[in-house]
Amino acid sequence: MKAATEELLKLVSDWKGSFCGAYNIREDGKSVGRLSTEHIKVEPKQDGTGLDIIVAPGTKGEQVAIPACVTVGDFNDLVYNDFYIGEGADVTIVAGCGLHNDTGEAARHNGIHRFFLKKGSHAKYIEKHVGVGKGTGRRSIDPVTEVFLDEDAMLEMDTSQLSGIDTTRRVTKGTCGKGAKLVIHEHLLTEKDQRATTEFEVSLDGEGSSVDLVSRSVAKDDSVQSYRSKIVGNARCTGHSECDAIITGHGKVSASPQLDANNEDAALIHEAAIGKIAGEQILKLRTFGLTEEEAEEKIIQGFLR
Amino acid sequence: MLKLEHIYWNTPDGTPILKDVDLAIGDGGLTAITGPNGGGKTTLAKIIAGIEHPMKGRIVFEGEDITDMDVTERAKRGISYAFQTPVRFKGLTVTDLLEMAAGRRLDEAARCELLSKVGLCAEDYEGREVNASLSGGEIKRVEIATILARKSRLMVFDEPEAGIDLWSFAGLIDAFEQMKAEGVGTQVIISHQERILQVADRIVVIEDGLVKEDGARDAILPHLLESSRCPRCPMPDPEVRARHAAKEARR
Numbered sequence A: 001m002k003a004a005t006e007e008l009l010k011l012v013s014d015w016k017g018s019f020c021g022a023y024n025i026r027e028d029g030k031s032v033g034r035l036s037t038e039h040i041k042v043e044p045k046q047d048g049t050g051l052d053i054i055v056a057p058g059t060k061g062e063q064v065a066i067p068a069c070v071t072v073g074d075f076n077d078l079v080y081n082d083f084y085i086g087e088g089a090d091v092t093i094v095a096g097c098g099l100h101n102d103t104g105e106a107a108r109h110n111g112i113h114r115f116f117l118k119k120g121s122h123a124k125y126i127e128k129h130v131g132v133g134k135g136t137g138r139r140s141i142d143p144v145t146e147v148f149l150d151e152d153a154m155l156e157m158d159t160s161q162l163s164g165i166d167t168t169r170r171v172t173k174g175t176c177g178k179g180a181k182l183v184i185h186e187h188l189l190t191e192k193d194q195r196a197t198t199e200f201e202v203s204l205d206g207e208g209s210s211v212d213l214v215s216r217s218v219a220k221d222d223s224v225q226s227y228r229s230k231i232v233g234n235a236r237c238t239g240h241s242e243c244d245a246i247i248t249g250h251g252k253v254s255a256s257p258q259l260d261a262n263n264e265d266a267a268l269i270h271e272a273a274i275g276k277i278a279g280e281q282i283l284k285l286r287t288f289g290l291t292e293e294e295a296e297e298k299i300i301q302g303f304l305r
Numbered sequence B: 001m002l003k004l005e006h007i008y009w010n011t012p013d014g015t016p017i018l019k020d021v022d023l024a025i026g027d028g029g030l031t032a033i034t035g036p037n038g039g040g041k042t043t044l045a046k047i048i049a050g051i052e053h054p055m056k057g058r059i060v061f062e063g064e065d066i067t068d069m070d071v072t073e074r075a076k077r078g079i080s081y082a083f084q085t086p087v088r089f090k091g092l093t094v095t096d097l098l099e100m101a102a103g104r105r106l107d108e109a110a111r112c113e114l115l116s117k118v119g120l121c122a123e124d125y126e127g128r129e130v131n132a133s134l135s136g137g138e139i140k141r142v143e144i145a146t147i148l149a150r151k152s153r154l155m156v157f158d159e160p161e162a163g164i165d166l167w168s169f170a171g172l173i174d175a176f177e178q179m180k181a182e183g184v185g186t187q188v189i190i191s192h193q194e195r196i197l198q199v200a201d202r203i204v205v206i207e208d209g210l211v212k213e214d215g216a217r218d219a220i221l222p223h224l225l226e227s228s229r230c231p232r233c234p235m236p237d238p239e240v241r242a243r244h245a246a247k248e249a250r251r
């Protein structure tokens, strides 16, 4: 494994020279370390396009890490990973992506992840995206996530992209069966001339299913973000989406939420708030002795936590 | 320690709110500022903290002219202000605010001590976000705790009693009295609460943008309660007042 990969692993996962549990480390499109455990199998797909991660039914409290790192320029990484979470299992999946680009050429990672959660299973999915390096080449990450939740399954997604990615297009799609629950917390920060697009589409098909979608973002400098969400209620269900964005400098954010209720018992809510940091918040922290810049930083840090 | 010299302040549309307020506050002790709603008390507090600047007049803090200093500089010199309407923050926790106020990390024991003074249990509250999920009384108590955490030279509390239940309120009065007894800074408390006025050394009545009365508690309070300008009870009717007092006594 390259030193650059190790540095990225520290940023995008809890790497401390090793992982606890099953893992696969992807470096510049190739696997440089893989481990399956008794209950979690990490297997390359037959066609070589990615991995199948298979969690045995009833597995509790285990973790699997599948970070992907790109350490060179002029590289376009594409990977298909499928997660099969067995009935009643309860696991944590850590899937970070880091790009280190010191060149003038573009570096891109495009991870297509599909999650199949069986009845009553629960998974927490943590995804961190980071870009580093001195090169002028653009760093892009364009993840596609598709989620299929069986009866009473629950997926909690916690995603964050807080620095160094020049362009991103994030697409997340979900289908919830009876009593299934999808919870998504997204944290996004763009600066300079970065661009970010996020799209969510969740279909609530089962009785009593629900989605809670919370996106918090900050657009600094000349960066531009666009947020689109669509929640479709096809049964008695509850859907909530919340898009909260702070803009500073010349940042721009556009949010278009869509709610489609196709059932009279579908209860769907959307909240959106976009604006600069409230002046009174900055004033309050200044009365603690912070400067305006320090206050702004603390407010943004807390907001994106 | 603080001198407000001939302070004038107008609203952005030019309506005069403070009209020649002249007030000096000595070192230590507890000064209560009271008076009818809209009289200009909060405006005066903001002028002390540097959130608003006077159109005319001078502010001197510990011998230094701070009239042109901004909020941060005044805070660094030892002025704290507990807002009448506390600010909410998405994402910042009670602990975050307490630590920012204190200017250092606070251990479990320190957080517990601060929060218990305002009637909050650290275990329940330290991780809570200071967002819309806190009730008015809860956020008010957090606001007061941040000022206690700062332990600054001058502490201005703006209607600390608002929204606070009877039980926590008794504790709060203890906290004010304790600071006074231990000589921790100088307290200025804007309040309509008789029980707060009772622990003040001095009472200043601000009405219609002017200092209407100013003197030792025992000189002002009895006469305040008698006067038609009673800050607690807008009804001067002695019969209503007597009934009110009887009810209070039964509690």
Ligand SMILES: Nc1ncnc2c1ncn2[C@@H]1O[C@H](COP(=O)(O)OP(=O)(O)O)[C@@H](O)[C@H]1O
Pocket: B011, B012, B017, B035, B036, B037, B038, B039, B040, B041, B042, B043, B044
């Ligand atoms: N920024 C402002 N713009 C317009 N009017 C203001 C502003 N600030 C205060 N006021 C007015 O000044 C008066 C005094 O307000 P305030 O100082 O809050 O009074 P108090 O705290 O004594 O109740 C009120 O009538 C209030 O509406």
Ligand SMILES: [Mg+2]
Pocket: B041, B042, B043, B084, B158
């Ligand atoms: Mg007021």
